[in-house]
Amino acid sequence: MTPITKTTLKFFKDIQQNNNREWFLKNKDRYLEVKNELENFAEAWHHQIMAFDEALRSPDEKGYVFRIYRDARFAKGAPYKTGLGIMIVKGGRPKMYERAGYYLNIEPGRCFLVGGCYMPPSSWLQAIRKSIDEEPGPFKAILKSSAFKKNFTLEGAKLKTSPRDFPRDHPEIELLRHKSFMAMHHFEEREVFEPYFLEKLSKMSKALKPFDDYLNELNQ
Numbered sequence: 001m002t003p004i005t006k007t008t009l010k011f012f013k014d015i016q017q018n019n020n021r022e023w024f025l026k027n028k029d030r031y032l033e034v035k036n037e038l039e040n041f042a043e044a045w046h047h048q049i050m051a052f053d054e055a056l057r058s059p060d061e062k063g064y065v066f067r068i069y070r071d072a073r074f075a076k077g078a079p080y081k082t083g084l085g086i087m088i089v090k091g092g093r094p095k096m097y098e099r100a101g102y103y104l105n106i107e108p109g110r111c112f113l114v115g116g117c118y119m120p121p122s123s124w125l126q127a128i129r130k131s132i133d134e135e136p137g138p139f140k141a142i143l144k145s146s147a148f149k150k151n152f153t154l155e156g157a158k159l160k161t162s163p164r165d166f167p168r169d170h171p172e173i174e175l176l177r178h179k180s181f182m183a184m185h186h187f188e189e190r191e192v193f194e195p196y197f198l199e200k201l202s203k204m205s206k207a208l209k210p211f212d213d214y215l216n217e218l219n220q
Contacts, residue, residue: 002040004106004192007033012083013108019078031068034084038065038106041198042086048202049102053209055090063088083107097121098219100212102205111192113201115208116156116182117215127218129163129176136172139214147207148183156180183211 011034015024024031042063050057066085070078087093089101098121103114117124132139142148158177162168166176185204191197 002037002044003195003197004041005037006193008037008106009108009189009192012106015080016082016108019080019082021079024080035065035068038084038086039063042088044198045086045102045104045201045205046088048198049088049205052206056088058090061088061090061092064093081107083110098124100215102208102212104201106192108189111187111189113185113187113204113208114155114182115152115205115212116180117219118156118180118182120180120219124215124219125179128181128215129166131218132172132175133166133170136175139175142210142214145210148211151204151207152183152185152211154178154181155184156182181215183208 007030011027011030014027018024018027042065046056046061046063055061064087066081066087068081068084070081083106085106086104087096087101088103089095089099091099097118100116105112105114117128120128143154157179158174159179161177162170162173163176166173170176191200194200
């Protein structure tokens with residue numbers, strides 16, 4: 001059992017109030033403990049996912065914990081992230097925009113599991129829209145399934161109007177307007193510390209798989 005502890009969230013809450021290099025260097029040992037805890041959790045979560053997702057059974061696949069250092073171009077005086085994400089996707093981080101996978105965000109007030117595709121490349125987005133246009137049934141069946149509805153909501157930025165080549169009165173216009181297709185589940189902070197959080201997360205990940213599979217099949 002490799003739980004996420006309150007110590008991790010406490011570190012992130014502290015860095016929200018002290019987002020500067022001097023404080024971080026004084027508390028780097030705390031960060032390394034947090035990083036190690038999340039890496040151990042990522043390994044355990046990946047092991048659970050391998051039981052039902054064959055694409056992730058390769059020994060080369062593993063959970064990726066994002067770096068805490070923000071891109072200097074967007075730091076705006078706050079050089080560190082105030083939370084960390086764990087991503088499990090076939091091909092690892094280099095494929096994060098090319099494949100749907102499993103992403104867990106751990107951050108004060110923003111703990112969530114999300115799958116699907118965020119701002120997919122044009123060719124992938126067009127393939128998704130084409131599939132919804134020509135045969136919406138399979139995708140809508142996933143969205144209406146009890147496992148999906150119990151755990152997730154479909155989120156993602158949308159166009160303000162209809163996409164090119166699709167009429168505004170298209171029966172599936174609300175789906176076609178999506179620019180991202182993300183299945184989202186928000187957790188309360190207290191849930192993250194529960195003894196069975198890993199088990200709960202793994203069950204939700206299994207419920208997420210058909211959604212990810214549908215999207216990935218359209219980006220071969």
